[in-house]
Amino acid sequence: MNTKKSMLIVISGFSGVGKGTVVQMVFESLPNIQFSISCTTRAPRSGEENGVDYFFLTDEEFEKKVQAGEFVEYTTTFTNRYGTLKREIDQPLSKGVDVLLEINVVGAKNIKKLYPDCVTIFITPPSIDALKARLIGRGSEDPENIACRLEEIEAESKEIANYDYVVTNNVARTCAEKIVAIIRSEHLRVSRQNLDNLFDEEK
Amino acid sequence: MNTKKSMLIVISGFSGVGKGTVVQMVFESLPNIQFSISCTTRAPRSGEENGVDYFFLTDEEFEKKVQAGEFVEYTTTFTNRYGTLKREIDQPLSKGVDVLLEINVVGAKNIKKLYPDCVTIFITPPSIDALKARLIGRGSEDPENIACRLEEIEAESKEIANYDYVVTNNVARTCAEKIVAIIRSEHLRVSRQNLDNLFDEEK
Numbered sequence: 001m002n003t004k005k006s007m008l009i010v011i012s013g014f015s016g017v018g019k020g021t022v023v024q025m026v027f028e029s030l031p032n033i034q035f036s037i038s039c040t041t042r043a044p045r046s047g048e049e050n051g052v053d054y055f056f057l058t059d060e061e062f063e064k065k066v067q068a069g070e071f072v073e074y075t076t077t078f079t080n081r082y083g084t085l086k087r088e089i090d091q092p093l094s095k096g097v098d099v100l101l102e103i104n105v106v107g108a109k110n111i112k113k114l115y116p117d118c119v120t121i122f123i124t125p126p127s128i129d130a131l132k133a134r135l136i137g138r139g140s141e142d143p144e145n146i147a148c149r150l151e152e153i154e155a156e157s158k159e160i161a162n163y164d165y166v167v168t169n170n171v172a173r174t175c176a177e178k179i180v181a182i183i184r185s186e187h188l189r190v191s192r193q194n195l196d197n198l199f200d201e202e203k
Numbered sequence: 204m205n206t207k208k209s210m211l212i213v214i215s216g217f218s219g220v221g222k223g224t225v226v227q228m229v230f231e232s233l234p235n236i237q238f239s240i241s242c243t244t245r246a247p248r249s250g251e252e253n254g255v256d257y258f259f260l261t262d263e264e265f266e267k268k269v270q271a272g273e274f275v276e277y278t279t280t281f282t283n284r285y286g287t288l289k290r291e292i293d294q295p296l297s298k299g300v301d302v303l304l305e306i307n308v309v310g311a312k313n314i315k316k317l318y319p320d321c322v323t324i325f326i327t328p329p330s331i332d333a334l335k336a337r338l339i340g341r342g343s344e345d346p347e348n349i350a351c352r353l354e355e356i357e358a359e360s361k362e363i364a365n366y367d368y369v370v371t372n373n374v375a376r377t378c379a380e381k382i383v384a385i386i387r388s389e390h391l392r393v394s395r396q397n398l399d400n401l402f403d404e405e406k
Contacts, residue, residue: 181384184384186388190364195364
């Protein structure tokens with residue numbers, strides 16, 4: 001008998017911190033976790049695939065989903081909209097499957113209100129200077145965009161205190177291992193186990 | 204700069220669940236943790252060493268420490284007394300060293316009140332039947348003692364819900380790995396980190 005409850009894992013981190021690589025490695029270690037694909041109106045970056053990294057929508061398509069009540073939450077930035085689909089979270093959770101959601105700090109705050117049992121993890125860089133260097137070095141953004149992102153970093157820093165965990169990304173592999181440890185360990189919480197079934201568990 | 208705060212880890216488990224072996228393996232993985240040596244008036248079991256597993260005291264010696272206020276908490280069972288020395292916990296913690304304390308459910312409850320930030324872990328057997336078999340098979344107890352311990356198990360089961368984590372001991376190595384994951388992961392909690400120092404951290 002299964003004593004474990006399925007869990008929603010929410011990961012945020014500064015832009016350019018290397019979340020994508022880390023999250024990819026987490027999935028390699030824990031392949032049974034389901035990735036919640038978010039919707040966005042922003043343009044795909046190089047290498048990003050529709051239906052894999054995001055559902056890339058037009059403003060009209062996004063608005064249609066808002067009207068249809070398909071989002072559990074959505075946020076609007078200066079330039080783009082991001083939304084979390086109800087079905088991407090609730091369907092796997094109801095089947096006992098863990099869900100991992102990568103989302104910005106505003107979205108994470110919304111999700112924590114709706115799913116208070118979710119585990120929130122913030123990925124930070126080893127230093128702000130290194131982050132800036134990485135952000136500028138990525139070359140996919142114009143200077144104005146970079147300035148805007150640096151402002152975002154300031155604002156987002158203030159939100160870290162509201163997360164459950166904060167993990168530094170020095171080496172992606174180590175960072176991923178820490179997140180895997182958090183996920184495994186959270187499943188061992190008394191509050192996430194069915195104590196009545198505890199002694200029937202065979203594994 | 205160190206962003207981590209030292210942590211008190213409290214481990215309990217049914218008698219005969221194999222705590223000793225598991226705890227030993229945890230120390231192999233995390234050698235910097237300090238084991239808090241408790242005081243007891245019970246007789247040493249085969250292989251137990253004074254000043255290593257416990258401080259084995261006479262009733263008089265124990266009572267003297269009670270009077271001197273050396274215990275942060277102590278409990279009295281039908282036959283024996285157990286006490287946790289203040290210095291065993293507070294000295295390492297004040298130096299930034301994690302402390303691991305193995306203690307029964309009553310003691311753990313006392314400790315949680317005094318150290319609300321401590322992490323409490325309960326080790327369970329895969330099944331009650333297996334535990335009984337192990338308890339009887341150990342051969343160090345007489346039948347009356349075993350009956351008494353089985354009653355204890357019933358009473359202790361009700362306390363598991365108050366622990367932070369519950370870990371099943373099927374295979375000692377796996378159980379120890381889970382506890383190591385819990386300890387590592389707890390150090391990544393936002394509440395256990397000094398966020399002001401976060402961006403100065405080099406490791």
